[in-house]
Amino acid sequence: MTNTSHETKRTLLYIFIAFAFSIFMRLIWVYNFNGYAPFYFNGQFMINTNDGYFWAEGARDLLSGTLTNPDAKEYLDKFHQLHDLSPVSSAASQLTAFFAKILPFSFESVIFYLPVFLSSLVVVPIILIAKALKNLEMGLIAALLASIAWSYYNRTMAGYYDTDMLNIVLPMFLLWSIIWAIKTNKDIYLLFTALDILVYRWWYPQSYSLEFAFFGLILFYTLVFDRKNVFNYKLLAMMMFAMMNTDGLTRLGAIFTLFYIFKQEKFDKYIYYILGLSIFAFFVTGGFSPIWSQLKGYVFRESVSTGAKGLGLHFFTVMQTVREAGHIPFETFANRISGNTVTFVIALFGYMYLLYKHRIMLFSLPLVGLGFLAYVGGLRFTIYAVPILAFGIAFLITQIALKMPTQKLKVLSMIALTLLILYPNYKHIEAYKVPTVFNADEVKVLTALGKKANREDYVVSWWDYGYPIRYYADVKTLADGGKHSGSVNFPISFMLTHTQEEAAQMARLDVEYTEKTYDYIAKNKKQIEDKNLTVFSNIEQMTKDYGYKDTNKFLKSLQSDIKLPQKTRDIYFYLPFRMINIYPTVTLFSNLNLMNGAKRKQPFFFISRNFKDTGAKIQLAQNIFLDKRTSMLTIGKQTLPIRRFVVTKYDKNMHLHKDVKLINLSSNISVIYMADYRTFLIVDEKTYNSLYIQLMVLENYNKKLFEPVILTPQAKVYKLKI
Known part of the structure; x- marks a missing residue:
């Protein structure tokens, strides 16, 4: 048997071991919750990430129609409605629909288990890169660690159906093709690199920044270390054409044409002109614009955004409330990359040693750099550094093993040290028992709503629930995980946190203006792009249409009856109990x-679940007490009377009953005890009169404006009557 054949078999064996290990570890969550009814829908586990319902909606709509022509009018009419935002043209939805079509499993099974298998493919490029460095054992160890490291596992576990299931796999394949291209100078890797960029862009359109970083590093390497190598300039040109900001078919044609040209040596003398042309094409097609947009969104973010031209309205930016875009402490940062702070530090040292011993690994710096951006841009980026830092500690382990006097000790030392670095990550997986996005009772509400509402109707709720609402109820929403700018969130926040009268009028206005805006953009798309016309927010357009120059005055007018747009569809409010946990965040956008x-x-809002009855008083928090005899509320050193004390409780038929005791009308603070939830709320009068508290917590609805559709302890749905 030749050495090459033996190496190939070892490579395949290591890939199989690492792949199987990755899958097995992701099934621990499945084992922990097997048979737990609240997490099941249609006999299968539900997914545990909100964004997954976006891709699931697109895949569902594709499967309902045809995979060949989702843009055809008859397809649009039958399987998804105009402006419903269903991502039928997205890669994740298309790939999911393909697998659901060919596999003998339910759709729910496919979207739940797809991340388990696709994310585990990351072990393949890791081991192939190690093969290029002639250290397969390093590849196996790195693959085992990278496949289950905290942040990578968290975003690719069973049920975490999102683009992250390939977002590290594809750039790792790109790194592999770049390393092999530079090492071998073989033309086939020119094509592999360009095709990987095409696939990566198809899968994840936000891949611009990482691709550009790879390009910049290769350019630097070429100019400093390998200036006379024509192959490197060919590689750069192929990458630039693959990275243009045009449609995929155009780029595919360009790179195959270029590959054909580069296969003929007579064109080598024109390589600098071709490279210059590729860079020109990249910038002319707007290739750098998305990169700058991402930097502004994650790094140079502000608390409020200003509307362009017009009234110059200021809105609260959603990035300030998204946890994955926030700053994280060093320990969290280290744990998410390597599973343990000590492991991370050793891995970082090992990575630097690896760079010293294998200069080719310098091309992994963009992944490490993007991973370390987590310190500035938020925890989601840590996954990019996971496989590279795994190489670092794996390299140290193999170097330590080489110092062992016997083969047996070499193997034992590698096994022992590998188990040592895997253990904290395994313990994290064992304890990481995240719930599904919704529970079975909540999903029952949405599926029931889907049978009552038409597909053109709108459901108002906070953006966190937009995707699941559209998936289960097959209706339209005003906001979701991708459409939640400050100007979009303002009217929804206003509806949920203001009076029923104000909320009802704003709901009708925002829905009708949303549809008008969609139509305007569709009809004037070319003019908007060519002349850079501004499309004003709904709130700004309402202000102008109602004759105001000050939006605050327009909003005040909603306290009285105003002439509303003609009703074109029904509007429902979906008010889940779980929203009570984020109510203060919701208020930020309209306050x-x-x-x-x-x-x-x-507005004042306090929630207490860990309260204690001490006899004379109820301790709601460390420094908050409610005197049961005098009904006085003590907050720190301040003692206040309460306006009212309310107790809510469901009977055996799940009908809500309220006991409201008015105590002191001069007070602005009320206390609500939701007995069935074992939850106390302390709220001011503005919050008490808000739509959410009145309709969800108390079921006090204005019969002229709303009618109840579905009332359950988990979630409540009301239909707007105006």
């Missing part, structure tokens, strides 16, 4: 002066 961005005083 500001839109004309100057000044934040108003935050």
Whole structure:
């Protein structure tokens, strides 16, 4: 048997071991919750990431129609409606629909288990890169660690159906093709690199920044270390054409044409002109614009955004409330990359040693750099550094093993040290028992709503629930995980946190203006792009249409009856109990002066579940007490009377009953005890009168404006009557 054949078999064996290990570890969550009814729908586990329902919606709509022509009018009419935002043209939806079509499993099974298998493919490029460095054992160890490291596992576990299931796999394949291209100078790797960029862009359109970083590093390497190598300039040109900001078929044609040219040596003398042309094409097609947009969104973010031209309205930016875009402490940062702070530090040292011993691994710096951006841009980026830092500690382990006097000790030392670095990550997986996005009872509400509502109807709720609402109820939403800018969130926040009268009118206005805006953009798309026309937010357009120059005055007018747009569809409010946990966040988006961005005083809202009855008092928090005899509320050193004390409780038929005791009308603070939830709320009068508290918590609805559709302890749905 030749050495090459033996190496190939060892490579395949290591890939199989690492792949099987990755899958097995992801099945621990399945084992932990097997048979737990609240996590099941249609006999299968539900997914545990909100964004997954976006891709699931697109795949569902594709499977309902045809995979060949999702843009055809008859397809649109039959399987998804105009402006429903269903991602039928997205890669994740198309790939999912393909697998669901060919595999003998339910759709729910496919979307739940797809991340388990696709994300585990990351072990393949890791081991192939190690093969290029002639250290397969390093590849196996790195693959085992990278496949289950905290952040990678968290975003690719069973049920975490999102683009992350290939977002590290594809750039790792890109790194592999770049390394092999530079090492071998074989033309086939020119094509592999360009095709990987095409696939990566198809799968994840936000891949611009990483691709550009790879290009910049290769350019630097070429100019400093390998200036006379024509092959490197060919590689750069292929990458530039693959990275253009045009449709995939155009780029595919360009790279095959270029590959054909590069196969003929007579064109080598024109390589600098071709490279210059490729760079020109990249910038002319707007290739750098998305990169700058991402930097602005994650690094140079502000608390409020200003509308362009017009009234110059100021809105609260959603990036300030998204946890994955926030700053993280070093320990969290280290744990998410390597599973343990000590492991991370050793891995970082090992990575630097690996760079010293194998200069070719310098091309992995963009992945490490993007991973370390987590310190500035948020925890989601840590996954990019996971496989590279895994190489670092794996390299150290193999170097330590080489110092062992016997083969047996070499093997034992590698096994022992590998188990040592895997253990904290395994313990994390064992303890990481995240719930599904919704529970079975909540999904029952949405599926029931889907049978009552038409597909053109809108459901108002906070953006966190937009994708699941559309998936289960097959209706339209105003906001979701991808459409939640400050200007979009403002009217929804306003509806949920203001009176029923104000909320009802804003709901009708926002829905009708949303549809009008969609139509306007569709009809004037070319003019908007060519002349860079501004499409104003719904709130700004409402302000102007109703004859105001000050949006604050327009919003005040909603306290009285105003002439509303003609009704074109029904509107429903979906109010889940779980929203109570984020109510203060919801208020942030409408609790500001839109004309100057000044934040108003935050409404008072306090929630207590870990309370204790001490006899004379109820301790709601460390320094908050409610005197049961005098009904006085003590907050720190301040003692206040309460306006009312409310107790809510469901009977055996799940009908809500309320006991409201008015105590002191001069007070602005009320206490609500939701007995069945074992939850206390302390709220001011503004919050008490908000739509969410009145309709969800108390079921006090204005019969002229709303009618109840579905009332359950988990979630409540009301239909707007105007």
